[in-house]
Amino acid sequence: MSEPQVSNAGARTTDGTMRGPWHGLRAAVAALSSLRKFEPPAPRSVKGFFTDTTLCIGCKACEVACKEWNQLPSEPPRWTGTSYDNTGALSATTWRHVLFVEQIPESRQTPRWLLMSDVCKHCANAPCQEVCPTGAIIRTEFDSVYVQDDVCNGCGYCVVACPFGVIDRSPFDGGAHKCTLCYDRLKVGDEPACARVCPTRSIQFGDLAELRARAEQRIAELHARGETSAYLYGADERVLEGGLHAFFLLVDRPDVYNLPAHPRRPVRNARRGYLMTAFTAAVLMVIGMLGFARR
Amino acid sequence: METRGSAVNGPERGYYGLPVLKPPVWRWEIWSYFFLGGLSAGTFLVASLARLFGDEDDRRASQVGYLLSFAAILPCPLLLIKDLGRPSRFLNMLRIVKPSSPMSMGIWGLIAFSVCSVLSAWRALGTVIGHPLPLSRALPERLLALVGSAAALFIGGYTGVLLSVTSVPLWSRSVLLGPTFLAAAFSSGLAALGLALALCRGVPNRTLAKLRPMEVAALAVEGAMLAGFARQSDRAVRPVVSSDEHGRGFLLGAVGVGIILPLLAHLVGPHHRRSAALSSVCALVGGVLLRRVLIEGGRASAEDPQVTFWHTDRPPEKSQW
Numbered sequence: 001m002s003e004p005q006v007s008n009a010g011a012r013t014t015d016g017t018m019r020g021p022w023h024g025l026r027a028a029v030a031a032l033s034s035l036r037k038f039e040p041p042a043p044r045s046v047k048g049f050f051t052d053t054t055l056c057i058g059c060k061a062c063e064v065a066c067k068e069w070n071q072l073p074s075e076p077p078r079w080t081g082t083s084y085d086n087t088g089a090l091s092a093t094t095w096r097h098v099l100f101v102e103q104i105p106e107s108r109q110t111p112r113w114l115l116m117s118d119v120c121k122h123c124a125n126a127p128c129q130e131v132c133p134t135g136a137i138i139r140t141e142f143d144s145v146y147v148q149d150d151v152c153n154g155c156g157y158c159v160v161a162c163p164f165g166v167i168d169r170s171p172f173d174g175g176a177h178k179c180t181l182c183y184d185r186l187k188v189g190d191e192p193a194c195a196r197v198c199p200t201r202s203i204q205f206g207d208l209a210e211l212r213a214r215a216e217q218r219i220a221e222l223h224a225r226g227e228t229s230a231y232l233y234g235a236d237e238r239v240l241e242g243g244l245h246a247f248f249l250l251v252d253r254p255d256v257y258n259l260p261a262h263p264r265r266p267v268r269n270a271r272r273g274y275l276m277t278a279f280t281a282a283v284l285m286v287i288g289m290l291g292f293a294r295r
Numbered sequence: 296m297e298t299r300g301s302a303v304n305g306p307e308r309g310y311y312g313l314p315v316l317k318p319p320v321w322r323w324e325i326w327s328y329f330f331l332g333g334l335s336a337g338t339f340l341v342a343s344l345a346r347l348f349g350d351e352d353d354r355r356a357s358q359v360g361y362l363l364s365f366a367a368i369l370p371c372p373l374l375l376i377k378d379l380g381r382p383s384r385f386l387n388m389l390r391i392v393k394p395s396s397p398m399s400m401g402i403w404g405l406i407a408f409s410v411c412s413v414l415s416a417w418r419a420l421g422t423v424i425g426h427p428l429p430l431s432r433a434l435p436e437r438l439l440a441l442v443g444s445a446a447a448l449f450i451g452g453y454t455g456v457l458l459s460v461t462s463v464p465l466w467s468r469s470v471l472l473g474p475t476f477l478a479a480a481f482s483s484g485l486a487a488l489g490l491a492l493a494l495c496r497g498v499p500n501r502t503l504a505k506l507r508p509m510e511v512a513a514l515a516v517e518g519a520m521l522a523g524f525a526r527q528s529d530r531a532v533r534p535v536v537s538s539d540e541h542g543r544g545f546l547l548g549a550v551g552v553g554i555i556l557p558l559l560a561h562l563v564g565p566h567h568r569r570s571a572a573l574s575s576v577c578a579l580v581g582g583v584l585l586r587r588v589l590i591e592g593g594r595a596s597a598e599d600p601q602v603t604f605w606h607t608d609r610p611p612e613k614s615q616w
Contacts (some may be wrong), residue, residue: 035390061335082311082351089313131460133399134387153387154380156320157398160597162459163607165316174380202375238610258600267395268611269459269470277452277473283449283516284481288344291509292353 040141047142047186048245049119049195050211052218053257054230055202056115062096062194062203063087063117069182069193070095073172091117092170095179096194101256116248116257117203120145120166120179121234124242128158128167128178130267137174143208143245144181152176163240163263181246208245215249227251233259240265279290297403309600316462316541316597321590324378328371329454329586332405333476334579335367336447337484339412341441341509342446345502347454356502358419359495360488365416367487368409397457404449410442436604458589459516465589465596469527471520473588478517478581486557486578493572503571512560514578518554521585529585530605534595535588541595544588553581 067074072093079086083100083201090097096196100113126145129137136151137158147167154174158167182192190196195205204211222230230253234244240263254261309315342360345353376385395400414434421431455472466472489506525532535545560574596602 018384022477023526025393085311086394101310114405117414127462131396131398133391133396133402134384135391135393136387146477151384151387151390152381153384155388155398156378157396157457157461159317160319160321160463160466161595162317163462165314165597168317169320169380176380253308254310256602256605258313259313260315260603262607262610264462264467264607264611266460266467269467270395270397273456273459273470273473274452276470277456277477278448280474280477280516280520281448284340284478285344285444286511287509287512287516288341288481289348291505291512292344292349294505 020173040216043143044141046208046245047181048122048208048211048247049181049192050204050206050215050247050249051117051119052117052202052204052215052249053114054222054227054249054251055200056098056117057098057200057202058084058098058113058115058219059199060087060098061197061199063094063098065193065197066096066179067094070180086193090120090166090168090178092168092175092177093172095119099257101252103252103256114252114256116250117198118257119194119246120181121164121247122179122181122245123240124237124245125240125265127161127163127240127266128176130265131157131161133157140181140183140186141181141187142181144183144186144216145178146180146183147176147178148179149175161266163260163266212247215247218249222249233257239263300403307601308604310598311401314598315600315603316531318594318597319461319463319590320380320414321378321593323587324374326583326586326590328374328378329476329590330583331367331373331374331527332454333451333480333582333586334483334487335364335371335412336451337480337482338367338409339364339415339447339484340444340481341484341506342415342476343444343489346436346440349502349505353505356488356492358422359491360484361412361415361419362423363487363491364412364484368412371405372409374547383495390449397453397460401450401457404446404453408443408446408450411439411446415439415443441533448477452477461593463597464531464599464602465528465592468529468531469524470604471524471527475517475520475524476586478513478520478573479585480519482510482513483579483582485513486575486582488571490575490579493568493575499569504566507561507566510574510578511558514554514558514561518550518558521550521554533602534599535592541588541592544584545592548584549581549588551581552577553585554578557581 077086083102084159085100087094087097097118098117099118104111122144129145134151134153136148138146140146151176154169156169158176159169167176169176176284191205195203215232215235219230221256230249232247233254234247237243250257338360342357345357376382379385388402392403418434418436421428452473453478458466458472459470461467485506492503535541557574557578560570564570593613
């Protein structure tokens, strides 16, 4: 982010202690000026991902490119014992995850592999952003959902708010982390590392409206070729009341890809919860008033 | 849509049984805070009701209530800070006021309530030790009781709303956790004050006798809300009802010890101080277990993909007001 850095050089001696009341005052002004509100960058076109799972070959280049560009720690190799998926799930240090769905019938005839590169959905109404109490999670000028690492205090609310199990608190630094849609690359006009490296264009990056049009075209093409089970997950604006900015083309039920069919927007429970609580409060206060007013 | 059998996946839905959701990172700090914050709010409410609507004896009891409320709120900020992944940044909670986040509203509510609790306790301390402390006479007692009670009602219930505003099926299927936690806060406030009065020999029995029917009514409301929560949650409540790990804590602990035992003690038990003290202890232990089981059960709920798929099978109903 291009916020000017407040210099407090001179306010501290070499051993880190404050020098005199004048320097203390300067340090206080520096601390307070960090609260100043900056004008956010002007909105740009809405960007997103279209992940076409029918094109994914499970090479995991996206996982590797993401880790490299974002300098995320690798995890020691481990085998799940169920498939070639040795990543398991998205986490605070894994922002792309390739699923290996191996559908092998009892007869061993016509086996099918479904591969999907999973990622943060950058929801139009992002539950993680809606509940974040520090304002660390924001929407960028590309309408992506971004965690400001210097603001997040690791309260963990976003972890339970996300209906897709994407964002998590890191055991390394205590902060919440997830895909940034490569905000730093977007800032200079580049595309996210995973989309750049994908060899089959299973991961496509671009303007959301254009991606949706392209996806509809691809669905029509697949249907015409006989793959009638192909459909889009998350392109529909009804999903979480606004759609997902990272959506997918799937050929089986959402749960096969560990996705909820109809994710719910948690803040929808707030008003009813508060109203029911207020009603209970009234009942309890009447109980208390009658109880003490009794002679 | 076509469905194919899978030898590896088995008949269950999902991806090799891996969870859809991330398990909550909240642990003992949070359920301890939920209990202590509720206890503090509850005792403040009971003390204020006694102050505003009671007679001379009740007012003397209300001083004890304010002191208890202060004692219970003291560890709360420390627990909340310790729970953070980055405790040194706890002040970042105060950057913004965000109505869509129950946690943000909760922090501001907690600050408002703490101020009222501290000032009320300061005034009560002056009365209890016999000579007024600096400024304690100048504090507007009735105004503090009114404003503090509004804040206390919020603190008692918002913790349940906070859990409802998540994607964890156990917490979010029903919206009755807020009412359940508020009723539990009020009943533990009554129990704590009852216990203190039963142990103080100098206090007359009359206030204690007034607390009894209130405790019965509060426990009945708590039980009804908890039953409504379990009914609405349907399949999502299973991890706390039927699992070996949490089932005992919920049914025997939160319901049996926390609600049914004190109710029985008040309704059919002998009316003397020892019985009142014992049932108060039961209600308090039940209050701890209720918060603990629901927080720990949230982890089991989030880690069960079958319940998550069931919870998200249909689009949420249109009539959401």
